[in-house]
């Protein structure tokens with residue numbers, strides 16, 4: 237093996253090692269996540285690191301021991317997912333988890349499948365994705381279906397414009413480049429397998445668009461939908477990012493109440509915010 241091959245292979249091997257180490261150590265209760273997160277290049281404070289590690293350990297234990305997540309007891313979400321995604325699926329900016337409430341079941345199943353099959357969350361730089369990869373590996377199909385059904389019934393939390401983009405500029409970008417697949421109201425479309433955007437946080441979407449652009453998500457040829465979204469994200473100009481997300485927050489303000497009502501979900505009139 238020549239040097240360049242070795243340089244290429246090293247991160248891949250190292251990455252699967254990290255993931256296996258993560259699964260193994262999280263199960264035995266060691267705080268491995270601070271190490272992973274520290275390598276993410278973002279400075280998280282000690283409290284955030286501890287919160288992430290605690291949530292991960294708790295969830296992995298619940299998934300693996302008989303105590304949590306036995307399929308059929310209806311509590312997979314409460315025992316496993318809620319530790320990181322919140323009791324109402326609202327997400328958590330400190331843990332950097334998306335607001336998944338109200339995501340359609342087909343989309344949740346598709347993403348869990350990708351996390352499990354290393355089409356998402358397997359890149360060595362994808363440390364938030366690695367957490368979900370580890371969780372997905374610990375779930376069986378029944379548990380996934382059960383969690384997806386619970387998530388779909390939760391009222392959406394409306395996207396907020398925390399990145400302070402300009403929605404009036406974002407409107408043109410959205411109409412031009414996003415609406416075709418994510419629809420006029422940001423609800424996504426099963427026919428295109430495009431995700432629902434109006435319940436997600438703007439910082440989460442920015443992170444995902446950056447992952448698509450930098451080849452951390454959507455690069456595997458087997459991941460057709462991810463590859464499609466990667467092409468779109470790569471065409472976006474930097475200055476359009478915050479603006480298009482601000483416009484999605486505007487769509488959320490307008491349509492989240494309606495989407496919840498149409499799905500027979502009480503609770504959120506669109507004022508409840510994705511965290």
Ligand code: HEC
Nearest residue numbers: 291292295316317320332333344347364365367368371383
């Ligand atoms: C240890 C914390 C943790 C736990 C526990 C956890 N998740 Fe996640 N989840 C995350 C993180 C972090 C992400 C964001 C991944 C990324 O950045 O790509 C995520 C992303 C997701 C996504 C992708 C959302 C999207 O819009 O594409 C789904 C679906 C999901 N989680 C479902 C679940 C389900 C179902 C459970 C319970 C069985 C669960 N998660 C448990 C941390 C967690």
Ligand code: HEC
Nearest residue numbers: 413414416417428429430431441444461462464465468480
């Ligand atoms: C050709 C169809 C298409 C167009 C156009 C499109 N998307 Fe997507 N988008 C998708 C698909 C399909 C997915 C799901 C990818 C996957 O399965 O991983 C997606 C996923 C996403 C996600 C990740 C959602 C999540 O839950 O993690 C974001 C954010 C997103 N798109 C934003 C945009 C924005 C902003 C635009 C316009 C600039 C846009 N998309 C244009 C098809 C499209």
